[in-house]
Amino acid sequence: MAIILGIESSCDDTAAAVCIDGKILSNVIANQSVHQNYGGVVPELASRVHQQNIVPAVQEAIALAKIHKNDIDAVAFTRGPGLLGSLLVGTSFAKAFALANDLPLIEVNHMQGHILSHFIPESKPSFPFLCLTVSGGHTQIVLVKDYFDMQIIGQTTDDAAGEAFDKTAKILGFPYPGGPLIDKYARGGNPDAYRFPEPQIPGLNFSFSGLKTSIMYFVRDQLKLDPHFLQTNMNDICASVQKRIVTILINKLKKASIEYNIKTIAIAGGVSANSGLRDILTNTAIDLNWNIFIPEFQYCTDNAGMIAIAGYYKFLKKDFSGQDIAPLARMQF
Ligand code: KG4
Ligand code: ZN
Numbered sequence: 001m002a003i004i005l006g007i008e009s010s011c012d013d014t015a016a017a018v019c020i021d022g023k024i025l026s027n028v029i030a031n032q033s034v035h036q037n038y039g040g041v042v043p044e045l046a047s048r049v050h051q052q053n054i055v056p057a058v059q060e061a062i063a064l065a066k067i068h069k070n071d072i073d074a075v076a077f078t079r080g081p082g083l084l085g086s087l088l089v090g091t092s093f094a095k096a097f098a099l100a101n102d103l104p105l106i107e108v109n110h111m112q113g114h115i116l117s118h119f120i121p122e123s124k125p126s127f128p129f130l131c132l133t134v135s136g137g138h139t140q141i142v143l144v145k146d147y148f149d150m151q152i153i154g155q156t157t158d159d160a161a162g163e164a165f166d167k168t169a170k171i172l173g174f175p176y177p178g179g180p181l182i183d184k185y186a187r188g189g190n191p192d193a194y195r196f197p198e199p200q201i202p203g204l205n206f207s208f209s210g211l212k213t214s215i216m217y218f219v220r221d222q223l224k225l226d227p228h229f230l231q232t233n234m235n236d237i238c239a240s241v242q243k244r245i246v247t248i249l250i251n252k253l254k255k256a257s258i259e260y261n262i263k264t265i266a267i268a269g270g271v272s273a274n275s276g277l278r279d280i281l282t283n284t285a286i287d288l289n290w291n292i293f294i295p296e297f298q299y300c301t302d303n304a305g306m307i308a309i310a311g312y313y314k315f316l317k318k319d320f321s322g323q324d325i326a327p328l329a330r331m332q333f
Contacts, residue, residue: 002073002315003065005058005097006308009090010082010110011136012041014053015304018065018072022312024120025065027298027305030057036175040166047085054093061304072103074320076311079107080331081137087327095323104320106311109331110302114268115144116313117299117306125293130262132253134277135269135302136162136177139206139249141256142333144266147313150333153260154204154252161245161271164208168215168241172230182238183274189239191276194218196244204256206248215241242276250280257290266293273300 001021008015014030030053035041062069077094080087098105115131118124125144130153133140139161141154159167162179169178197214199207219237222229230237249271257263267281278294285292299305314320 002312003067003071004106004308004311004315005061005072005075006304006306006311007054007058007075007077007090007094008110008113008302008304008307009050009054009086010078010080011086011302012046013302014050014057015302015307016054016057016061017304017308018061018067019305019308019312022119022309024305024308025067026061027303028057028061028064029303039170039176041083041176043083043085046083047089050086050089054089058093058097069101072101074104074106074311074315076106076108076307076314078110078113078307079325080110080328082110082327082329084327084329087329091325091327095325099323104315105323105325106314106319107321107325108307108310108314109333111138111140112148112150112333113306113310115142115150115266116147116310117268117295117303118266118293119313120299120305120309121296125264125266125291128262129264129266129293130253130256130260131266131268132249132272133269134161134249134267134271136160136166138269139208141204141252143260143262152333153256154206156206156208157201158207158209159212161206161208161249162269164212164245165271165274167212171212171216171219172234172237179271179274182242183276185234185238186242186276189235189237191239191243193233193236194240196240198244198248198251204252204259206252208245208248211244242274246274246276246280249277250284254284254288257288263289264291264293268295268300270301273297
């Protein structure tokens with residue numbers, strides 16, 4: 001029996017979770033509302049709030065799991081990629097907790113954590129599978145050959161998909177992070193009301209910066225004709241923007257599936273919570289006979305459950321880190 005404490009602090013969520021033999025017992029997330037007024041995450045504020053939240057988050061995760069601190073067998077933490085000051089808080093806490101309780105320390109790559117969130121539910125994907133990992137900082141298609149044998153076969157050349165949602169939301173006047181708000185307004189709109197361009201990027205790579213610029217000029221020009229354009233057409237604009245972003249993602253996934261002859265397809269990361277992406281993926285799976293894996297909402301955006309699970313699979317391999325480990329803002333698989 002192995003009980004793993006997972007710690008996640010790569011961006012603006014302070015998260016702690018406990019898992020036993022690969023089953024989640026608790027999954028606590030403390031969000032940071034402080035960034036809403038700034039239109040994006042302020043790194044210095046994020047690390048300060050992590051410092052305030054980390055101890056209560058871990059205490060709550062242990063209490064909700066109904067275990068005692070002494071029952072824990074290892075501490076897994078996000079080493080990177082992410083904001084250095086934020087990562088430093090989680091890393092320092094994990095190191096101190098491991099040292100004080102004489103426990104092994106397990107480093108986890110945040111993006112691998114998102115992918116391994118698919119090993120939380122009973123029904124797990126079989127290897128190899130393709131995972132579209134879409135978050136505020138990353139957009140990747142990953143060939144997952146084994147738990148820790150992964151290869152990026154496509155990625156964004158500029159903005160991430162989540163960034164495209166958030167930057168568009170900012171143009172439309174929504175607070176940060178605007179992705180979930182675009183999703184909400186899109187529900188009542190016509191996705192074919194406006195056509196935004198699909199970038200022609202070769203291979204399996206993505207580009208979203210041109211889309212953001214075209215939306216900015218489109219809104220500017222429409223507002224010149226009608227100052228109330230946004231208020232009266234918000235649902236249609238959001239539905240059209242969402243359709244374009246989701247179509248770009250799905251078209252590359254289709255291409256990857258053909259190229260690698262793999263029909264087991266997963267999505268992960270914050271943008272995998274998007275209802276348009278979930279719907280179109282579900283329909284595509286029916287058409288193309290894909291076996292798809294969509295995470296539960298609580299495991300789409302940043303969480304420590306995925307870090308605890310990734311930690312569990314490393315624990316089985318006795319893949320431990322030393323106390324000299326430092327966080328990495330940029331980190332490869
Ligand atoms: O994985 P995540 O929590 O953090 C990073 O590692 O970046 O992803 C956050 C991103 C944000 O850009 C947020 O706007 C986006 O995920 N997001 C969504 C939705 N929920 C979260 N984007 C579109 N629709 C959603 N429902
Ligand atoms: Zn993430």
